[in-house]
Amino acid sequence: MRAVRYHDHGGPEVLTVDEIDRPQPAADELLVRVEAGAVNPVDTYFREGSYPPGDLPWITGSDVAGVVEETGADADFEAGDRVFATGLGNDDPGTCAEYVAVPDDLAATLPASVDFETGAAGALVGVTAWQSLVDACDLEPGERALVHGGNGGVGHVAVQLAAATGADVTTTAAPEYHDRLADLGAETVIDYAADDLEERIEAAGAPDAILDHRLDDYLGLDCRVAAFDADVAAIGNTDLEATFPNVPAARGKALTVHHVSMFNTPDVAAVLERLARLYERGDVEPVVDRTYDLADVADAQEDVLSESFLGKLVVVP
Numbered sequence: 426m427r428a429v430r431y432h433d434h435g436g437p438e439v440l441t442v443d444e445i446d447r448p449q450p451a452a453d454e455l456l457v458r459v460e461a462g463a464v465n466p467v468d469t470y471f472r473e474g475s476y477p478p479g480d481l482p483w484i485t486g487s488d489v490a491g492v493v494e495e496t497g498a499d500a501d502f503e504a505g506d507r508v509f510a511t512g513l514g515n516d517d518p519g520t521c522a523e524y525v526a527v528p529d530d531l532a533a534t535l536p537a538s539v540d541f542e543t544g545a546a547g548a549l550v551g552v553t554a555w556q557s558l559v560d561a562c563d564l565e566p567g568e569r570a571l572v573h574g575g576n577g578g579v580g581h582v583a584v585q586l587a588a589a590t591g592a593d594v595t596t597t598a599a600p601e602y603h604d605r606l607a608d609l610g611a612e613t614v615i616d617y618a619a620d621d622l623e624e625r626i627e628a629a630g631a632p633d634a635i636l637d638h639r640l641d642d643y644l645g646l647d648c649r650v651a652a653f654d655a656d657v658a659a660i661g662n663t664d665l666e667a668t669f670p671n672v673p674a675a676r677g678k679a680l681t682v683h684h685v686s687m688f689n690t691p692d693v694a695a696v697l698e699r700l701a702r703l704y705e706r707g708d709v710e711p712v713v714d715r716t717y718d719l720a721d722v723a724d725a726q727e728d729v730l731s732e733s734f735l736g737k738l739v740v741v742p
């Protein structure tokens with residue numbers, strides 16, 4: 426099968442398309458024929474060696490949607506099942522390949538009405554948005570959520586998830602995305618580059634839950650605009666030492682900051698099952714901005730960091 430691997434850590438140029446044997450599923454694994462994967466910033470961190478994954482060479486990619494080809498003896502699925510999964514590419518080989526072995530506790534059934542590209546697009550970012558807003562922040566109907574960067578992979582699902590929860594949503598994004606984010610359920614959309622960003626967030630209403638992917642930039646603002654007893658879910662690649670001296674306001678607000686890592690989600694499959702229902706009903710619709718072939722995954726990993734888009738970059742083998 427074809428698989429996109431890095432043999433050394435480094436930039437996108439270390440990725441090569443290799444011809445390798447199909448993996449054999451272990452007892453608790455599914456062998457999935459990959460119909461779609463998605464591209465995430467974390468793929469670039471693993472590739473660069475920022476977090477130690479398994480031995481090199483290593484297959485890149487965290488998200489997958491596809492069809493179960495065969496199962497290990499104890500795996501809780503059947504051949505032919507449509508599934509989506511995330512959390513790969515770290516402890517387990519990644520998803521940018523024609524087949525991938527997936528531990529069954531990282532996978533859930535993908536409803537027939539949700540296409541594979543949408544399933545892959547909504548896996549890692551969906552679990553992250555859920556972990557942040559539902560599990561960490563306990564977001565409830567009638568509360569207000571602030572989602573920084575609403576057009577991003579995580580952001581565009583978080584906006585919809587918060588709205589589906591019955592919360593009022595304030596989000597930030599470049600002006601070109603404002604109309605689409607309003608369509609996705611945001612009540613207030615503000616240009617993150619606006620001089621009066623803080624005043625406009627305050628005017629929309631003090632947020633009870635904040636999803637922050639750039640804590641270095643925004644933790645001070647979060648502390649000032651937050652409602653009393655609010656929660657902040659921090660997901661970005663942040664310089665924590667530089668950030669935390671700046672938060673005396675947090676104490677006065679009884680603010681709680683949760684450091685969320687999708688890869689630490691206690692039960693990925695359970696969250697994916699909930700997301701599958703939301704995707705099936707159309708309450709949350711992950712957006713596919715564009716697709717790439719396996720041969721172009723290096724371009725995709727450059728683009729996810731350097732380009733602006735709404736939604737997700739998806740890989741179709």
Ligand SMILES: NC(=O)c1ccc[n+]([C@@H]2O[C@H](COP(=O)([O-])OP(=O)(O)OC[C@H]3O[C@@H](n4cnc5c(N)ncnc54)[C@H](OP(=O)(O)O)[C@@H]3O)[C@@H](O)[C@H]2O)c1
Pocket residue numbers: 465466467549550553573574575576577578579580597598599617638639642659660661662685686687688729730732733734736
């Ligand atoms: N902890 C976890 O488990 C976890 C999980 C997923 C992601 N993450 C991290 O969260 C971050 C976002 O991930 P993603 O997949 O959503 O990435 P993404 O799709 O590349 O989205 C990044 C978003 O950030 C926005 N942005 C850029 N500059 C900004 C600014 N000054 N203020 C506010 N927003 C700004 C971008 O807007 P433009 O389009 O205008 O540039 C875009 O909407 C990454 O650092 C990623 O590693 C963490």
